[in-house]
Amino acid sequence: MKILVAVKRVVDYNVKVRPKSDGTDVDIANAKMSINPFCEIAVEEAVRLKEKGVATEVVAVSLGTKQSQEQIRTAMALGADRGILVETDAELQPLAVAKCLNAIIAKESPDLVIMGKQSIDGDNNQTGQMLGALSNMPQGTFASEVAVEDGTVNVTREIDGGLQTVKLNLPAIVTTDLRLNEPRYASLPNIMKAKKKPLDTTTPDELGVDVAPRVQTLKVEPPAERSAGIKVADVAELVEKLKNEAKVI
């Protein structure tokens, strides 16, 4: 069984991103970049399936600038066998990403595609579902458990009311939630080994995909600031304030 994982290069989750003062874009020029945390969980899941003997090959794909190679190398250091970079400097929106991934699916014919549920920069939570539509595959989103059986996969999903389990025919798309696994750290020898693993590069053009954005960002701004609060001395003062000042209890 072949598994495709999609990994995105994003601003590290510890960075507090701010808009530029002219409101044209976010200020991330010197920010630390990382693999999107949900994608890291996707790689880990794929690698575990390989270690269990369920999967035979794990291919990591990223779309973006040349620097996205770093995230593919990270995925390979975690255990992916090879990588594909769809290189472009263009702004990529989920539909365009899904179309490129679909073109790669057509070439690679994976049995399972594992991706993150959400990129922590755009907070879209769309690409996996869109790829499901384009590739005509079923989807198991927000997965907290994945069990591959003969020709099917059971996915337990984190939903608003609790957990739901669905059975999907393979090939299928799975998007990861936080509880699916705890990704390992890449060891130094594995980081070295990853440098020698094959990494192919292609472009949206070569894949025949028009990635022109459909949605234009007119401006970005900071959220409304909260006015500074106060410290209360004890529970009695807290309760008094909540009753008489804030009038919320």
Next chain:
Amino acid sequence: MSILVIAEHDNASLKAATLNTLAAAKAIGGDVHVLVAGSGCGAAAEAAAQADGVAKVLVADNAAYEYQLAENVAALVADLGKDYTHVLASATSNGKNIMPRAAALLDVQAISDIISVESSDTFKRPIYAGNVIATVQSSDAIKVITVRGTAFDAVAAEGGSAAVESIDNAQDAGVSSFVGEELAKSDRPELTAAKIVISGGRGMQNGENFEMLYKVADKLGAAVGASRAAVDAGFVPNDMQVGQTGKIVAPELYIAVGISGAIQHLAGMKDSKVIVAINKDEEAPIFSVADYGLVADLFEAVPELESSI
């Protein structure tokens, strides 16, 4: 403008989130239809027909839609959606599951989690865990949108009298099936709809200690939430997680207990009207958004709070 709102429901009843999404539809303006796709979902459809501002309710009552399997419901939404200028759903786990799939079938770029309607093609939405608000304009002919419920005041649940029309449109992709579910049972209000929310973090130390929060919640008629750390540690189930990648809440009062205030947590609660933080570390970032901060050991403060309200 013609808008199709996808109802959030459990076949028996309409979920409150639908009323917030209807408010967003109203802000866009135009004829608003509601789709209730389910199985044995007549009661939910009747409820939708009574909501304010609904012109027509379409009911797709079919076994294929019983569990909201995305493959089936998205195909239906895309099929019906081609006749509308806007298709809206709540940014719930169900809306997030279905809408992007429907959007791709329609070849449009979906817009997630809008917090305001600027015009019929321009919307605001948070990005980077709510640290940035983007104003985005869509050039697609059909706008497929999910709506953040806390950003729109619900329309009235009653007073409307929309026509209810059954539609015979069964989309059964046959590639997925429902196996089972474990739904949290609680008599407390729903997290995203509660007027008061009290949440616990890693500082709670274990699941048993959440009992202290349940007691306070029951006195205040509050819902109980949690940080990711508390969910990951297994103190409480996943559906209680508040934050960037959990639930978004904006109650009148939010009480954070033993929560440090990571940006991902703040993303889910910083639009609450009044925020209280109880934390023993006076440097905890949660205090930067708290209206009332209490530096104290929660194991003393919470029982005291319970007995004094």
